Amino acid sequence: MNLSFLRLSVWIYLAIFFAYLLGPLVIMAVTAFNSPSFPSATPWECLTFEWFSALFQDTRILNGIKNSIIIGAGTVVLSVLMGLAGALMLTQIWPKLRATYYTVIIAPILIPGVVLGISTLVFWDRINRMVGLGPDSVLSSGLFLTILGQSTFIASYCMLVLVARLQRYDTALTEAALDLGATHAQAFRKVLLPFMRPAIASAAVLAFLASFENYNTTTFTFGEYPTLTIELAQKVRYGISPAISALAFIIVILTVFAALTNEAAIRRRELVAAARREATVAELSGGGVKLPGFLSGNAAAGLLVALAIATIVVVGTATVYSPDQCITDIREQKRIEADLRAEELRRKRDEERKLKAAEEPAPAAPTGTGTSSGSFGGVFDPNALQNAPAAPEAEANPPAGNNSGFGGVFDPNALKGTDN
Amino acid sequence: MSAGVGVDLENLWIRFGDFVAVRDANVNIKGGDFFSFLGPSGCGKTTILRAVSGFLDPSEGNVLIGGKNMKGVGPNKRPTALIFQNLALFPLMKVWENIAFSMEIKGASAAERRKRADELLEMIALEGQGDKLPSELSGGQRQRVAIARALCAEPHVLLLDEPLSALDLKLRQHMRTELREIQQRVGITFIYITHDQGEALTMSDSIAVMRAGVIDQIGDGKTIYNDPATPFAASFVGENNVFRGKVKQVSGDRVLVQSNRSGELLARVSTANVGKMKEGDSAMIFIRPEALELAKTGTEGDHYVSARVVNEEFEGNVFNIFMEGDGGKEIKVSLPNHGQSFDSHKGETMTLRYDVKNAVAMPAGVLATE
Numbered sequence: 001m002n003l004s005f006l007r008l009s010v011w012i013y014l015a016i017f018f019a020y021l022l023g024p025l026v027i028m029a030v031t032a033f034n035s036p037s038f039p040s041a042t043p044w045e046c047l048t049f050e051w052f053s054a055l056f057q058d059t060r061i062l063n064g065i066k067n068s069i070i071i072g073a074g075t076v077v078l079s080v081l082m083g084l085a086g087a088l089m090l091t092q093i094w095p096k097l098r099a100t101y102y103t104v105i106i107a108p109i110l111i112p113g114v115v116l117g118i119s120t121l122v123f124w125d126r127i128n129r130m131v132g133l134g135p136d137s138v139l140s141s142g143l144f145l146t147i148l149g150q151s152t153f154i155a156s157y158c159m160l161v162l163v164a165r166l167q168r169y170d171t172a173l174t175e176a177a178l179d180l181g182a183t184h185a186q187a188f189r190k191v192l193l194p195f196m197r198p199a200i201a202s203a204a205v206l207a208f209l210a211s212f213e214n215y216n217t218t219t220f221t222f223g224e225y226p227t228l229t230i231e232l233a234q235k236v237r238y239g240i241s242p243a244i245s246a247l248a249f250i251i252v253i254l255t256v257f258a259a260l261t262n263e264a265a266i267r268r269r270e271l272v273a274a275a276r277r278e279a280t281v282a283e284l285s286g287g288g289v290k291l292p293g294f295l296s297g298n299a300a301a302g303l304l305v306a307l308a309i310a311t312i313v314v315v316g317t318a319t320v321y322s323p324d325q326c327i328t329d330i331r332e333q334k335r336i337e338a339d340l341r342a343e344e345l346r347r348k349r350d351e352e353r354k355l356k357a358a359e360e361p362a363p364a365a366p367t368g369t370g371t372s373s374g375s376f377g378g379v380f381d382p383n384a385l386q387n388a389p390a391a392p393e394a395e396a397n398p399p400a401g402n403n404s405g406f407g408g409v410f411d412p413n414a415l416k417g418t419d420n
Numbered sequence: 421m422s423a424g425v426g427v428d429l430e431n432l433w434i435r436f437g438d439f440v441a442v443r444d445a446n447v448n449i450k451g452g453d454f455f456s457f458l459g460p461s462g463c464g465k466t467t468i469l470r471a472v473s474g475f476l477d478p479s480e481g482n483v484l485i486g487g488k489n490m491k492g493v494g495p496n497k498r499p500t501a502l503i504f505q506n507l508a509l510f511p512l513m514k515v516w517e518n519i520a521f522s523m524e525i526k527g528a529s530a531a532e533r534r535k536r537a538d539e540l541l542e543m544i545a546l547e548g549q550g551d552k553l554p555s556e557l558s559g560g561q562r563q564r565v566a567i568a569r570a571l572c573a574e575p576h577v578l579l580l581d582e583p584l585s586a587l588d589l590k591l592r593q594h595m596r597t598e599l600r601e602i603q604q605r606v607g608i609t610f611i612y613i614t615h616d617q618g619e620a621l622t623m624s625d626s627i628a629v630m631r632a633g634v635i636d637q638i639g640d641g642k643t644i645y646n647d648p649a650t651p652f653a654a655s656f657v658g659e660n661n662v663f664r665g666k667v668k669q670v671s672g673d674r675v676l677v678q679s680n681r682s683g684e685l686l687a688r689v690s691t692a693n694v695g696k697m698k699e700g701d702s703a704m705i706f707i708r709p710e711a712l713e714l715a716k717t718g719t720e721g722d723h724y725v726s727a728r729v730v731n732e733e734f735e736g737n738v739f740n741i742f743m744e745g746d747g748g749k750e751i752k753v754s755l756p757n758h759g760q761s762f763d764s765h766k767g768e769t770m771t772l773r774y775d776v777k778n779a780v781a782m783p784a785g786v787l788a789t790e
Contacts, residue, residue, distance in 0.1 A: 177521070180501065180570075
């Protein structure tokens with residue numbers, strides 16, 4: 001009883017935790033497929049893919065993506081090179097200086113990106129002027145400045161990743177290569193670099209992602225090359241559209257895809273290694289090792305294939321599916337609903353008017369006619385009915401709009417009045 | 421395979437700051453020899469090896485390989501190949517790529533490299549294992565791959581830095597014989613670093629015993645074992661019983677020592693110390709456990725030692741008897757097991773006999789610490 005309660009609360013906690021983590025993404029993904037032009041998940045109206053086509057027709061977004069990719073590639077190259085140089089330096093430097101050097105190299109991570117952005121801009125502007133180049137030179141180009149500005153701190157991230165791998169490197173391997181006749185360059189290229197390859201790949205991915213999502217440094221340096229984040233920020237300022245949800249959805253799917261691919265590849269490598277270990281010499285040399293298939297014992301690969309199939313199905317549906325009918329239906333339905341509401345309001349107003357009309361003559365009767373023949377205040381007086389409308393009739397038009405809570409929006413007379 | 425060339429160390433000094441790792445080493449290694457540096461860890465033997473392979477510049481003195489001074493020649497230009505203590509096989513290359521690495525450096529084609537690697541794999545009895553990764557091999561196999569990789573570079577001198585220390589006992593003994601066979605087959609000079617006297621004695625043509633940066637003695641295994649030059653060499657190589665005392669009388673290479681506990685003992689002055697001992701000097705006499713025999717009780721004289729038995733143990737091939745000795749150390753006697761019956765003598769005083777030629781005397785000095 002107690003145990004099951006504990007287990008239940010753990011499950012509830014996990015559910016809340018994942019809802020917190022993934023909930024916004026799910027909601028956002030739903031809005032990308034819903035037809036209202038303000039991103040919303042409820043009420044669900046029509047399944048639509050128009051936001052995706054709207055996204056691909058938005059030249060600013062596309063241009064932003066292009067710039068982001070160019071800048072990302074540049075940052076990857078620069079940061080990984082600088083990070084590798086820094087990491088090699090750090091592992092080979094005189095031990096007493098190591099701590100100081102480490103602090104200096106790591107400092108850019110701790111400095112706010114805004115400061116890095118401004119300083120990059122100011123610094124290169126000075127350089128540009130000192131060299132005597134104009135405002136449209138390479139040194140003041142947005143691409144150049146953004147790559148440089150981002151690399152100042154992304155290189156430090158790369159260095160941390162590379163140092164972790166380099167610390168596990170046995171320097172005896174380099175010595176062995178030298179001893180066997182290799183030059184220092186050959187030892188680096190043939191022994192150290194292959195060893196560092198996985199870390200270099202990780203550092204490159206990290207650098208690209210950090211560059212792609214960067215906003216606060218880029219915002220000072222982008223010049224004429226706004227990146228995707230800059231474009232999104234500017235778009236949101238003027239109002240949000242589900243096209244942005246569509247973009248976010250694509251990014252999420254690509255991320256999941258990449259993660260699954262990576263996972264499947266790792267799992268496959270493990271399986272192959274295991275198969276090789278069990279293989280006999282004859283099998284190995286004869287090439288007769290039975291290697292496991294891509295999908296066997298590989299859950300990640302299975303998910304990957306499922307995701308790929310799902311993507312194909314969705315894209316396929318999108319090309320043939322047309323939400324026009326649904327959208328017209330919804331529009332029709334909305335119109336009917338609006339009409340019904342208007343009708344209802346009109347009826348309510350008529351009733352009120354009738355009520356008013358019935359009440360108004362009552363106080364007027366004693367003064368106007370003077371015939372108070374009954375306790376009902378002349379309500380049932382036939383004369384009252386005849387005379388009463390005459391008095392309000394004269395001033396019917398001006399106050400007509402004030403007698404409903406909607407400020408006369410649904411008043412047919414109001415419409416007429418504006419038409420005139 | 422290239423013939424071995426000699427290696428000479430001339431007045432070699434290597435210092436790290438204030439620390440002297442190697443002190444005035446002078447060694448002549450003949451071409452084609454299996455030469456061992458034997459010493460406890462931290463005695464500077466690996467430092468010498470690094471100086472020969474070129475990873476370290478001597479502070480003073482010269483390294484000559486094949487008569488050529490190696491000053492300023494980098495490790496990749498020397499005719500040496502080093503087998504590292506941890507082997508340093510390239511973990512991401514297949515076995516055959518590891519072996520043929522030195523050819524890859526020179527730009528040999530893949531087919532050529534593969535052919536050579538297969539030849540060497542056959543030599544080290546690992547046919548068909550070329551496509552594995554080093555991590556997929558056992559310790560002994562990796563050991564042999566490291567040797568093949570070094571031999572593929574066709575060095576004139578092969579340097580081995582305690583290559584067997586990571587292996588288990590059985591494999592180590594097997595690899596000893598194998599290494600010696602490989603050396604005799606390829607005929608190049610091997611310089612071997614070890615702290616294991618068994619390895620040094622079984623494999624080497626010549627051994628240099630090192631202590632704290634100083635080479636105490638150079639000689640073949642028999643000389644080192646039977647005729648040690650210093651108390652350190654006597655006590656580090658093999659087991660030895662030490663008797664301390666004062667020189668009472670010297671005549672030629674015989675010396676009579678008044679020992680601290682065991683009376684007067686007659687001994688032979690070790691070859692390196694003939695003429696260096698005079699009356700009144702403190703001296704040490706070393707007698708191996710297997711050079712002592714049980715004698716009838718009551719006999720006395722120069723060739724006998726008497727002591728009380730404190731412990732006995734049976735080791736299989738020998739019975740060991742431990743007796744009260746000098747300076748807190750026990751005297752160990754090993755009696756070969758011929759199947760004879762053995763009665764316990766614990767607590768009794770027994771007399772031991774030795775041959776004078778097996779008792780080696782020398783001026784007192786530093787012993788190896790166990």
